[in-house]
Amino acid sequence: MKRQKPRHEKGAALVMVLQLTVVGALMVGGIAFLVTSQTQHNFRTLRSEKALWVAETGVQRFMAGFRNDNDCVTKTISENNLNNTCTGYWLNNWIPVHDENNKVIGEYRVSMLPGNIPAKKIIKSEGKVYASKNGSTEINMVKRVVGAQLERFSLDNFAIASNNQLGGARINGGARIHGGIFTSGRLGLDAASTGIYNDYNDLNDNQNFQGYPAPVVAPRAEVFVYKDNQANPPPTPNGGVEIAAQADLGTSTNPLKGLHTDSSVVDPGTGGNPDPLTVGDSVVGNGEDTQVYADKRDHELPAVNFPDASASSQYMADRLAEAQTNGCVRNSPLVLDNTTVAAPGGAGCGSKFTYTVSGNTRLLHIQGPVFIYGNVTMNGLIQYTGQGAIFVIGSVTAVKGLEPLVPSDYPNNAALGIVASDDLSLTEGNGSSVKYAGSFFGNRNLNIEMCKIFGNIFGGKVNLPTTGTRPDVYVHPEVRSKVGVPMPDFENSTVTKAEWWEMYGRAAK
Numbered sequence: 001m002k003r004q005k006p007r008h009e010k011g012a013a014l015v016m017v018l019q020l021t022v023v024g025a026l027m028v029g030g031i032a033f034l035v036t037s038q039t040q041h042n043f044r045t046l047r048s049e050k051a052l053w054v055a056e057t058g059v060q061r062f063m064a065g066f067r068n069d070n071d072c073v074t075k076t077i078s079e080n081n082l083n084n085t086c087t088g089y090w091l092n093n094w095i096p097v098h099d100e101n102n103k104v105i106g107e108y109r110v111s112m113l114p115g116n117i118p119a120k121k122i123i124k125s126e127g128k129v130y131a132s133k134n135g136s137t138e139i140n141m142v143k144r145v146v147g148a149q150l151e152r153f154s155l156d157n158f159a160i161a162s163n164n165q166l167g168g169a170r171i172n173g174g175a176r177i178h179g180g181i182f183t184s185g186r187l188g189l190d191a192a193s194t195g196i197y198n199d200y201n202d203l204n205d206n207q208n209f210q211g212y213p214a215p216v217v218a219p220r221a222e223v224f225v226y227k228d229n230q231a232n233p234p235p236t237p238n239g240g241v242e243i244a245a246q247a248d249l250g251t252s253t254n255p256l257k258g259l260h261t262d263s264s265v266v267d268p269g270t271g272g273n274p275d276p277l278t279v280g281d282s283v284v285g286n287g288e289d290t291q292v293y294a295d296k297r298d299h300e301l302p303a304v305n306f307p308d309a310s311a312s313s314q315y316m317a318d319r320l321a322e323a324q325t326n327g328c329v330r331n332s333p334l335v336l337d338n339t340t341v342a343a344p345g346g347a348g349c350g351s352k353f354t355y356t357v358s359g360n361t362r363l364l365h366i367q368g369p370v371f372i373y374g375n376v377t378m379n380g381l382i383q384y385t386g387q388g389a390i391f392v393i394g395s396v397t398a399v400k401g402l403e404p405l406v407p408s409d410y411p412n413n414a415a416l417g418i419v420a421s422d423d424l425s426l427t428e429g430n431g432s433s434v435k436y437a438g439s440f441f442g443n444r445n446l447n448i449e450m451c452k453i454f455g456n457i458f459g460g461k462v463n464l465p466t467t468g469t470r471p472d473v474y475v476h477p478e479v480r481s482k483v484g485v486p487m488p489d490f491e492n493s494t495v496t497k498a499e500w501w502e503m504y505g506r507a508a509k
Helices: 007-068 314-326
Strands: 095-098 104-113 120-129 132-134 137-139 142-152 158-162 176-178 180-184 186-189 195-197 222-226 240-243 258-260 334-336 353-358 361-373 376-378 382-393 396-399 402-404 414-420 423-427 434-442 445-448 451-459 472-475 495-503
Touching: 007 095, 007 104, 007 120, 007 142, 007 495, 158 176, 158 472, 222 240, 314 361, 314 382, 334 361, 376 382, 382 396, 396 414, 402 414, 414 423, 423 434, 423 451, 434 445, 445 451
Parallel strands: 158 180, 158 451, 176 195, 176 472, 180 222, 186 240, 222 258, 334 376, 361 382, 376 396, 382 402, 382 414, 396 423, 402 434, 414 434, 423 445, 434 451, 451 472
Antiparallel strands: 095 104, 104 120, 120 142, 132 137, 142 495, 353 361
């Protein structure tokens, strides 16, 4: 006989079924919620990564323009000089990024951050993506912001740059170079009180450049010595440095930022147990163990082309066009001595280029580019005002100095550049404390005698004096940009991303 279940047992079973149903429903709902949340999280993570990629697109575009000096990104661009009249100006604007089907997948906006070095730019790049966009309303927008410090390999930080081995093959007794050097063949430092330094020591002494403002930034001195493949016979070392026991290559307090040489130099070091740091660094001589201070030593030599400012070069053609726009083209040689010269920059130049003599004061005023066909001779100490550059098809010889009328104006309000398609000579006449302040480029040769330089000296071959008082050269890394006219620089240059960081909070706004 079957025994019937009590009513309360049937009710208990129903309650259990209901409980299991509720638990199952909750589990299904929880799983669905988790799946949905994870999906949303994945979508947001994907959008976040895309936003970072879009921000990096802005960085890469700026780098390309900075490398090639185009796309409205010039060497002189800064937070306060945005070049916003350039055709195709894009900075500080949201720029869309499209996929292969021309669909907008995001936008970037690049802006400048404060910085003081023309060859170094600090930027902020914002990238944003969204699910859809209705007018100005962006649905499910995600934004990420990055900062980057970009550095362009430029002549700005070099006190001396020579496309060939330095004339005399050495920086000889008493010469002091405060700033970087770019050269080839053998770089020799052969005596006491001779050296290459990463400081402005003694800049403000009376015999140097007292009254001139010191540059805002340190020299950032680096030495680059390439192998000379044309010299016959080749120098020894070829692509390296030979340093005497009393000479200096940096100091312990202010070491060079870098020492870069050719790896083919035979350099076993000195002594029976040489310092491993000195073996293979392509520095030889009695001072290689004790007189070399550099943050890094390597054989990393950028593959760049030295500037070409020959008479038929594209560079000089571009400067001629700018000078024509400025109205300052002279078709004959020019001599500046103890007599006022009428219209030294051509009939149409007017007050943009003048030369007046009053008593013992010989005053040159320049504004913008001036182009001259024929040799230029500057006799006696000449002082200048204004900012601009003289481009010469021929040679330039300056005797007795070239300085701003007001030293404290240099270079923010007074800066001069001179470019010669042939030779440029900075001489001392019969004095020993002659000074030149500016940026100077001799496409074939740049010759200097017993004088002092505050700026840069560059040339196909830079010839230093081999006798008499040796020159002191102080780099000014800003003078070339302050001239206001493009000065010769490396072609096919490189831009590196020295620093990169993500920005949050107020910094990202």
